[in-house]
Amino acid sequence: MVTTEYFCTVLKEKGFDFFTGVPCSILKDVINYLANDPQVPYIAATREDEAIGIATGAYLAGRKPVVLMQNSGLGDSISALTSLDILYEIPIFLLISWRGYGGKDAPEHLIMGEVTTRLLEDIGVPAVILPGSDVEETISKAVSVLERKKIPIAVIVRRGVIG
Amino acid sequence: MKRYEAIEVITKALNGDELLVSANGMLSRELFSIRESPNNFYMLGSMGLASSIGFGLAYNLPGRRVIVIDGDGNILMNLGSLATIGHFGPSNLIHIVLDNEMHASTGGQPTVSNTVNLEGVASAAGFLVVKKVSSSKDLHTAIEEALNSKGPSFILAKIERGEKDVPRVSYEPIHIKSRFKEVIEQTK
Numbered sequence: 580m581v582t583t584e585y586f587c588t589v590l591k592e593k594g595f596d597f598f599t600g601v602p603c604s605i606l607k608d609v610i611n612y613l614a615n616d617p618q619v620p621y622i623a624a625t626r627e628d629e630a631i632g633i634a635t636g637a638y639l640a641g642r643k644p645v646v647l648m649q650n651s652g653l654g655d656s657i658s659a660l661t662s663l664d665i666l667y668e669i670p671i672f673l674l675i676s677w678r679g680y681g682g683k684d685a686p687e688h689l690i691m692g693e694v695t696t697r698l699l700e701d702i703g704v705p706a707v708i709l710p711g712s713d714v715e716e717t718i719s720k721a722v723s724v725l726e727r728k729k730i731p732i733a734v735i736v737r738r739g740v741i742g
Numbered sequence: 743m744k745r746y747e748a749i750e751v752i753t754k755a756l757n758g759d760e761l762l763v764s765a766n767g768m769l770s771r772e773l774f775s776i777r778e779s780p781n782n783f784y785m786l787g788s789m790g791l792a793s794s795i796g797f798g799l800a801y802n803l804p805g806r807r808v809i810v811i812d813g814d815g816n817i818l819m820n821l822g823s824l825a826t827i828g829h830f831g832p833s834n835l836i837h838i839v840l841d842n843e844m845h846a847s848t849g850g851q852p853t854v855s856n857t858v859n860l861e862g863v864a865s866a867a868g869f870l871v872v873k874k875v876s877s878s879k880d881l882h883t884a885i886e887e888a889l890n891s892k893g894p895s896f897i898l899a900k901i902e903r904g905e906k907d908v909p910r911v912s913y914e915p916i917h918i919k920s921r922f923k924e925v926i927e928q929t930k
Contacts, residue, residue, distance in 0.1 A: 597802065622801070622830065624794075625822025632791030633826070636763075636798020639783065639923055641930070644798075662787025663795075667919040 581714045583608040586741045589715050590645060591619065593722050595672060597637040598622070599630045600647030605676035605738045610647055627652030631659040631731075634671050645672045650679070650695045650735075651688065660731055661702050668729040672721070673704070677737050699733050706733040709740050743878045744904040745840050746772050751878045752811060752838060753777040755885040760807040761799055761926070765792040765816040767847030768905045769840065773811065775908040780921040784911045790819030793837055797827050800835035800894075803926065807834050807889070814841040814855040821863060827894050828868030835894045836885070837864070842901045850903065864896035871895035 587609060598613045599622035600606075614621040624630035627648045634644035648656070653675060664671055678684050679692015691698075699706040705724050709717055718734070725732045743751075749772050756762075763783045764770040770784040785792050796810035817824070817839050827835065843856045865872045871891045873884040881899050888895035911918070 599798075620801070622826070625825055626820075628788075628791065629794045629820055629823055629826065632788065632794025632820075632823075633798040633801075635791075636795040636800075637802050638798075639795070639919070640799050640802035640926060641923075642802050659788050659791060663785070663791060666787060667915040669919065 583612050594643045595645045597642035597644040599633045603649035603676040627655045628659040647674045649676045664731045670725045670729045671731040673733040708735045746906045751881045762809045763796040764811045765813050771908045774911045780925045783922045793823040800832035810837045812839045814853050815845045824867040833892045836888045838897045861898045869894050869896040874898045876900040
């Protein structure tokens with residue numbers, strides 16, 4: 580497990596300077612930290628696809644954006660990812676929490692929990708599951724894929740990995 | 743006033759330095775035919791998100807004027823965007839909705855904007871300048887007023903059905919993005 584402060588510092592050190600998204604209990608500490616961080620903006624979006632639209636505008640404006648969401652919001656994001664960010668080659672760093680991981684969660688999370696990684700693979704978004712250790716190395720690799728492929732990439736966060 | 747005429751009025755009222763984001767469908771095609779420019783970001787898919795892209799631009803480029811040319815079907819898909827824009831209040835954003843009360847690009851299926859006052863939603867959300875117009879003369883005046891005011895501004899332009907037979911946007915999406923980003927970098 581890594582601390583919220585460490586994780587957010589790694590993201591900022593990698594150059595990410597614009598954050599938007601929709602909350603999830605797994606990401607609550609990260610989002611609260613970013614929302615209170617005077618160094619970076621955090622824009623509370625109303626939906627996940629709106630957050631992707633905002634992040635796209637931010638990227639065009641020269642920012643390096645991160646979109647934070649629960650995997651339930653991935654369903655709302657498919658059109659924005661496929662017909663905007665992948666189509667135009669907009670590199671957005673997606674931080675997606677994984678509800679329904681391992682089939683153990685509230686019933687509303689089980690179907691999306693089962694298909695989350697498959698869904699990302701199907702639409703062509705490279706995804707990596709954040710391990711409990713080697714976090715900085717994982718983020719570095721994800722950033723190099725982001726910069727090389729110029730499309731969104733997803734880092735998936737299970738409960739308890741960032742605390 | 744038809745959409746083509748409204749887009750002509752909009753582009754004539756601007757000085758050409760503004761960044762434009764146009765909604766998908768016939769709207770982007772007509773803008774492409776009327777005033778092609780690297781300052782135009784033609785949104786081809788992702789229906790509903792023109793205002794969100796415009797907000798992301800305006801928030802991060804406070805020195806630039808950002809114009810979103812949207813449709814009623816588009817903004818009805820993303821009304822939450824009006825709340826976000828109203829809350830964060832980028833003063834340099836002008837959001838124009840060309841409202842023909844239908845999804846014209848897909849065959850004229852009705853939207854609900856014949857009864858829902860979109861200008862009232864924008865006003866309640868916190869847009870500082872809100873105008874509703876239905877003639878080209880009033881649209882021109884409203885844009886001039888918005889350009890001279892602290893926004894965010896919302897202009898609802900009621901338009902009649904009808905489109906010109908114009909070609910699709912012929913540029914690759916990656917090209918549209920790259921030159922738009924270049925314009926921003928060069929003029930920073």
